[in-house]
Amino acid sequence: MASVTRSLKMKPAVARHWQTRHFFEGIAVLLIIVLATFSLWPSYVGHSTKSLDGGKLDYRGRIAAEKFDGQGSLRINNQDRYTGQFVDGRFSGTGTFVSHQGWQYRGEFKAGKMVGTGKMIENHQIIATLKNGELIEK
Amino acid sequence: MRIKWFSFVRILGLILVLTYHFFKIQLPGGFIGVDIFFTFSGYLITALMVDEFTRSQNFKLVAFYRRRFYRIFPPLALAVLISMPFTFLVSPDFVANIGKQIAAALGFTTNFFEIATGGNYETQFIPHLFVHTWSLAVEMHYYLFWGLMAFLLAALIRHHTKKQGLYGSDPTQNIVVFKSWLFIFALIFALTSLASMIFLAQPLKEFSPVYFSSLTHSFPFFIGSGLGVLAGIKNTSTRFRHLVAHFPRWLAITTMMMSAIVLIALSFVFKFDALSTYRYGFLIASLLAGMMIIAARILHEKTPNTNEPKVVTFLADTSYSVYLFHWPLFVVFSHLFSAVEAAALTVVLSLIFSALSYYVLEPWIAGKPVRLGRHELQHTRHHWLLVTGQLAFTLVIAALVGITGYTVQAAPQQTGLETNLWVNGIYQDVTQIQTAHDQVSSELQTKKALAKADQAKKSATTASEKAAAEQKATAASIPDGVSIIGDSVTLGTSRYLSAHVSDNAIDAEGNRTMNLAYNVMMQQQQNHTLRRDVVIAIGTNALNDWQLQTQRVIDSLNPGHRLIFMTPHDGHATPSYNSEKLAVFERTLPDKYDFITIADWNRLAKQHPEVFKGTDGTHFGGVRQGDILFAQCINDALAQAKKQPVKRATNTTMKDK
Numbered sequence: 001m002a003s004v005t006r007s008l009k010m011k012p013a014v015a016r017h018w019q020t021r022h023f024f025e026g027i028a029v030l031l032i033i034v035l036a037t038f039s040l041w042p043s044y045v046g047h048s049t050k051s052l053d054g055g056k057l058d059y060r061g062r063i064a065a066e067k068f069d070g071q072g073s074l075r076i077n078n079q080d081r082y083t084g085q086f087v088d089g090r091f092s093g094t095g096t097f098v099s100h101q102g103w104q105y106r107g108e109f110k111a112g113k114m115v116g117t118g119k120m121i122e123n124h125q126i127i128a129t130l131k132n133g134e135l136i137e138k
Numbered sequence: 139m140r141i142k143w144f145s146f147v148r149i150l151g152l153i154l155v156l157t158y159h160f161f162k163i164q165l166p167g168g169f170i171g172v173d174i175f176f177t178f179s180g181y182l183i184t185a186l187m188v189d190e191f192t193r194s195q196n197f198k199l200v201a202f203y204r205r206r207f208y209r210i211f212p213p214l215a216l217a218v219l220i221s222m223p224f225t226f227l228v229s230p231d232f233v234a235n236i237g238k239q240i241a242a243a244l245g246f247t248t249n250f251f252e253i254a255t256g257g258n259y260e261t262q263f264i265p266h267l268f269v270h271t272w273s274l275a276v277e278m279h280y281y282l283f284w285g286l287m288a289f290l291l292a293a294l295i296r297h298h299t300k301k302q303g304l305y306g307s308d309p310t311q312n313i314v315v316f317k318s319w320l321f322i323f324a325l326i327f328a329l330t331s332l333a334s335m336i337f338l339a340q341p342l343k344e345f346s347p348v349y350f351s352s353l354t355h356s357f358p359f360f361i362g363s364g365l366g367v368l369a370g371i372k373n374t375s376t377r378f379r380h381l382v383a384h385f386p387r388w389l390a391i392t393t394m395m396m397s398a399i400v401l402i403a404l405s406f407v408f409k410f411d412a413l414s415t416y417r418y419g420f421l422i423a424s425l426l427a428g429m430m431i432i433a434a435r436i437l438h439e440k441t442p443n444t445n446e447p448k449v450v451t452f453l454a455d456t457s458y459s460v461y462l463f464h465w466p467l468f469v470v471f472s473h474l475f476s477a478v479e480a481a482a483l484t485v486v487l488s489l490i491f492s493a494l495s496y497y498v499l500e501p502w503i504a505g506k507p508v509r510l511g512r513h514e515l516q517h518t519r520h521h522w523l524l525v526t527g528q529l530a531f532t533l534v535i536a537a538l539v540g541i542t543g544y545t546v547q548a549a550p551q552q553t554g555l556e557t558n559l560w561v562n563g564i565y566q567d568v569t570q571i572q573t574a575h576d577q578v579s580s581e582l583q584t585k586k587a588l589a590k591a592d593q594a595k596k597s598a599t600t601a602s603e604k605a606a607a608e609q610k611a612t613a614a615s616i617p618d619g620v621s622i623i624g625d626s627v628t629l630g631t632s633r634y635l636s637a638h639v640s641d642n643a644i645d646a647e648g649n650r651t652m653n654l655a656y657n658v659m660m661q662q663q664q665n666h667t668l669r670r671d672v673v674i675a676i677g678t679n680a681l682n683d684w685q686l687q688t689q690r691v692i693d694s695l696n697p698g699h700r701l702i703f704m705t706p707h708d709g710h711a712t713p714s715y716n717s718e719k720l721a722v723f724e725r726t727l728p729d730k731y732d733f734i735t736i737a738d739w740n741r742l743a744k745q746h747p748e749v750f751k752g753t754d755g756t757h758f759g760g761v762r763q764g765d766i767l768f769a770q771c772i773n774d775a776l777a778q779a780k781k782q783p784v785k786r787a788t789n790t791t792m793k794d795k
Contacts, residue, residue, distance in 0.1 A: 021505065025204070025207070028207070028211065029207075031244070032211075032244060032245055032246065033245070034245075035240075035241040035242075035244045035245035036241070036242075036245030036246060036247045037245070038238070038241045038245070039238050039239075039241035039242035039245050039247045039248075039251050040242075040247055040250055040251060040254070052557065052560070052561050052564075053561045057561060057564060066551050066552060067560070074564070076564070076565075076568055080568065082568075089560050089563075089564070090560075090563055090564065090567060091564075091567055097568070097571045099571075099572065099575065103575055105571050105574065105575065109567075112563055112564070112566070112567035112570075113567070113570070114570060114571065114574065120574070120575060120578050127578060127579075127582065128578040128581075128582075130574055130578070133570060133574050134574075135574075135577060135578055135581060135665070
């Protein structure tokens with residue numbers, strides 16, 4: 001490795017070769033810095049679309065770390081639709097699930113599970129109120 | 139100046155790490171091999187710093203960085219490039235998001251990259267191909283930092299020497315000042331790093347953040363640095379020379395061997411997920427490595443006429459590259475062959491690639507003469523060989539860069555496993571909302587029907603009319619269709635099942651025993667969501683009270699239902715297993731109760747071992763034939779049940795014998 005250190009004292013005949021070497025060293029250092037920055041750069045966050053399961057799940061909305069995150073709308077099996085908040089790819093926060101059978105559910109979700117109170121709506125009427133996904137006895 | 143016997147330190151580190159990676163269960167603590175590497179690097183680098191200052195009263199930072207760069211980067215880049223074609227042998231899951239992994243490896247950020255991403259569930263199954271380059275990142279960060287420290291120290295000493303003129307211009311005094319301050323810095327940084335490791339590890343359950351971080355895991359380097367100042371390579375202290383003089387050769391050999399033996403022994407004891415490893419495990423390993431290094435350094439002075447065996451020198455020379463190559467190769471091979479075969483193949487290929495890297499590629503890139511055996515390839519005599527070789531190398535490297543570029547570009551962003559878990563999670567969440575709706579609507583319907591039946595009852599006059607109305611009321615409270623209550627076997631096939639059994643509602647969960655299934659059934663019965671035909675597919679987790687619990691299910695089921703028991707199948711069960719006893723018991727039930735039918739999965743599964751090929755023998759999840767067979771079994775039983783009556787309200791359900 002000593003030859004590398006000694007490179008600055010080279011004969012003029014090989015000086016040009018060493019200039020090329022310095023050029024490539026500079027490129028390599030630059031490359032390392034770019035790669036280091038890229039490797040730790042957070043992935044895209046913002047509005048986008050994403051399709052899963054061969055198109056059966058079709059999403060339009062905010063995306064972070066390659067997952068649904070924030071406000072968005074997910075079409076399921078080309079018939080049902082969930083519109084609302086997502087965290088880490090799952091229903092999380094407030095959202096509305098609209099079934100192709102004509103009913104819809106409005107409520108809170110956490111990591112995909114129904115939590116808190118929610119309303120089952122059919123023909124513009126609230127037909128039931130649910131708590132943690134269970135029917136509340138009237 | 140090459141210090142003999144140092145090779146053994148590097149080889150020990152390498153063997154421990156490799157064995158740990160190949161046979162993690164047998165050698166759970168082999169990861170301390172990395173700390174041996176760290177301590178050794180710290181020693182060597184700092185000793186060379188002292189030597190440079192002794193020689194020139196100076197420390198050239200850029201030259202230092204260049205030497206480190208030429209030693210570390212070319213083999214690393216080669217390892218990344220050569221690994222890529224091998225990934226075509228395994229599933230694309232292994233190259234998921236590989237672009238970022240490569241960037242982290244080449245950018246010396248793997249340790250922070252792993253802290254940010256490595257905690258994912260699926261990395262347990264699909265390891266990152268370049269996770270092992272975390273240690274290079276820590277090493278590089280140490281070099282950047284420690285080099286700068288030495289440079290600043292040397293510059294300060296020169297500055298004050300100039301100022302003070304006569305008094306400060308004594309070179310020997312300057313060397314002592316340089317060494318003393320370097321030692322103090324090494325001590326401070328070692329203690330700071332160690333303290334942060336101990337302090338930050340305390341509240342953790344999963345230790346990878348403190349394991350990977352440059353702050354917490356750099357103390358072995360600084361322990362090595364301190365020893366490097368004391369014992370050195372060319373420049374050593376008077377105290378060390380004194381020690382050498384009074385240290386017998388046999389004791390040096392014994393100390394080296396003893397430290398090695400204790401390090402090996404600790405590799406069998408330490409565990410990656412034990413707090414003690416972080417509190418003092420790494421410290422002990424680093425101190426033992428330091429002891430081994432010092433003993434080797436003394437032995438070097440004591441054996442002026444002995445040469446290191448060639449094979450030992452070779453292994454030590456290639457150890458860094460072998461470390462680079464072994465992990466990606468092993469990850470690939472371990473998914474194709476048995477662990478022993480994969481380990482053997484990995485070692486052989488790693489040695490070949492490493493020799494190529496160390497003896498040919500690295501000198502070539504650094505602009506040094508390339509040697510083949512004893513012959514130095516000179517520009518005049520071997521001109522044709524040199525040119526041909528360089529051309530061939532350039533072409534191979536270009537091809538590998540192309541393959542790597544293609545792999546990165548074609549790689550999926552997530553592993554199939556991660557996507558699969560995510561997608562199934564979403565479907566399950568949707569099903570949950572649909573089930574909640576079904577519950578609500580059946581509840582409302584039941585209420586309506588009950589109200590109607592109530593009116594019919596009130597208006598009924600004769601006894602027969604009353605009885606008919608009663609029966610209608612019972613029937614009204616039960617929705618049509620099939621309720622399937624199952625365990626993990628049912629869960630594994632639930633998506634196929636729900637599409638292939640008409641009008642069904644499935645409730646399946648792993649680890650469900652008969653008493654838990656009873657709870658589910660009672661809950662549904664109460665909510666009026668339990669459908670006409672009830673399939674109980676339970677029993678692989680049968681407890682000792684299976685008979686009692688099964689009887690409870692039979693007795694508590696409301697009139698108006700039919701009950702279908704699916705006999706459990708456990709691939710490993712012998713007749714003494716509860717699951718087998720339950721199957722035998724269930725087969726006797728249709729003779730006693732006319733509303734019970736058997737879906738004999740236990741018998742059917744035994745007739746079709748092919749659906750369990752490559753599975754645990756119980757869960758066939760993912761095997762299409764298994765899905766079909768299981769659904770067929772339920773459908774056949776349902777068809778048979780349709781011919782049977784529903785449970786009656788009176789006690790006449792017992793057949794007369």
